[in-house]
Amino acid sequence: MTLFETGPIELLPFDGSAILYEHHWDQDESRVFEQEIQSSTPWQQPLLYVFGREVEQPRLTAWFGDPGKAYSYSGTHLEPLPWTPTLNNIRSSCERIASHSFNSVLVNLYRDGQDGVAWHADNEPELGPSPVIASVSFGVTRAFHLRHRESKETVKIDLNSGSLLIMSGLSQSRWVHQIPKTARTVGPRINLTFRTIYV
Numbered sequence: 001m002t003l004f005e006t007g008p009i010e011l012l013p014f015d016g017s018a019i020l021y022e023h024h025w026d027q028d029e030s031r032v033f034e035q036e037i038q039s040s041t042p043w044q045q046p047l048l049y050v051f052g053r054e055v056e057q058p059r060l061t062a063w064f065g066d067p068g069k070a071y072s073y074s075g076t077h078l079e080p081l082p083w084t085p086t087l088n089n090i091r092s093s094c095e096r097i098a099s100h101s102f103n104s105v106l107v108n109l110y111r112d113g114q115d116g117v118a119w120h121a122d123n124e125p126e127l128g129p130s131p132v133i134a135s136v137s138f139g140v141t142r143a144f145h146l147r148h149r150e151s152k153e154t155v156k157i158d159l160n161s162g163s164l165l166i167m168s169g170l171s172q173s174r175w176v177h178q179i180p181k182t183a184r185t186v187g188p189r190i191n192l193t194f195r196t197i198y199v
């Protein structure tokens, strides 16, 4: 038995599902994926329009997917890059666990503690009414928060390297989520959110 023998954990008490598989990939595999994705991805830092102001997105991003599956958010429009063998490998694993097929992935690089993602939901119209999102983490552990839109109930967990989080059902319509910035000195983290675009 290892210290890490925990099964999947349901994080949401009601209104949707967010199931965390804490050690889906082991530490060696995770390190290889982290380095491969960090060095081979053509990173971009889009400008976002937040409350009418232009700001640099506090993380680097790339969008991969099937041809034609473009993605728009906060005034940014991303045309998909072609799938790489590594991303396809990780996608297959996510599809098996989620029993769902994904046609695109948003890849994020949080360079340090000053990078993060503000409260939002993955609720763009092209994702349909109840999106299934598979969210994969490699690199340093960062906090992840989910907050219910009405009750304000908040769930706070850590996403460690090699973890897989499957969000589904009402998780995007009733809850918002964030990766808070941290004053701690932390190294880079890669996140992949696999999505299905229905247009």
Ligand SMILES: O=C(O)CCC(=O)C(=O)O
Residues within 6 Å of the ligand: 106, 108, 117, 122, 135, 144, 159, 177, 179, 191, 193
């Ligand atoms: O980095 C994460 O774990 C979350 C990223 C996220 O919420 C997103 O890209 O929509």
Ligand SMILES: [Mn+2]
Residues within 6 Å of the ligand: 120, 121, 122, 177
């Ligand atoms: Mn999100």
